[in-house]
Amino acid sequence: MRALTKFRNRTRHKTRSEVASRSNDPPNVARVLTTQAETQANYDRIARFYEPLEGIWERRIRSAAVSALHVGPGESVLEIGSGPGYVLVEFGRLAGPDGVAVGIDLSSKMCQLAHRRLSVDSQTVGVVVQGDGGGLPFDDGRFDAAFMSFTLELFDTPQIAVVAAETYRILRSGGRIAVVSLRKEDPAPLMQRGYEWGHSAFPRLLDCRPIRVGQALAQAGFMIEDDQRLSMWGLPVALVVGSRPAS
Ligand SMILES: C[S@@+](CC[C@H](N)C(=O)[O-])C[C@H]1O[C@@H](n2cnc3c(N)ncnc32)[C@H](O)[C@@H]1O
Secondary structure, eight states: OOOOOOOSOOTTOOOHHHHHHOSSOSTTOOOOOOOHHHHHHHHHHHHHHHIIIIITTTHHHHHHHHHHHOOOTTOEEEEESOTTOHHHHHHHHHHOTTSEEEEEESOHHHHHHHHHHHHTOTTOOEEEEEOOTTSOOSOTTOEEEEEEESOGGGSOHHHHHHHHHHHHHHEEEEEEEEEEEEBOOSSOOHHHHHHHHHHHHSTTTSOOOOBOHHHHHHHTTOEEEEEEEEEETTEEEEEEEEEOOOO
């Protein structure tokens, strides 16, 4: 899964020992070496192949996460890393004509796909903007709910806390969050070990890795309400649901 395109620009390529030797990381969570510009170019490149390549494989898990967020009529919901917009359309339908679904994605090509999906669905009030999940262009407390699927694990380790804090900021008091991502477990099951080996050996080919989602959200101040372990091709996946405590 993830971006399967090789990069021509190898000038910033780090060795495996450099990846392992960085300090101040949460225990064992590998770093991501792909720059934001590379990630953007990568997803621009694979956007039109994304659905047959991997979107379908992840559908079951995404659907479970959408249900877990309980978006209702009149609500505003933000999806970070909205990709081709499958979930955005669902949120738009659930939020109804008085609500809104907003997507943000780094890749302009992904944004175009999502925009197209939203515009053919007359039931949906939705908008997608191109931007970075680490610096959300929205006011504090603007949204009732936030969502990420298979996106948080693409951010480098220090950035995960930044994205979690940004998501906390744009949610109203009592607002909800649901995140699905590759899940880091100890001891690591076989598939996780294999994936982590692949990431360390080919950091630009496998541009994400398993992370500790519940821990990242709790550190940002979220109350964790559910932390489920799911599985995809034997790889542990986390579905974490939380809320911004009511003030
Ligand atoms: C693996 S895809 C997942 C897409 C969608 N959430 C899904 O489940 O099908 C990751 C998405 O995150 C986007 N992305 C990567 N880095 C990002 C960033 N810094 N800010 C916003 N979006 C980002 C990519 O462009 C891509 O569309």
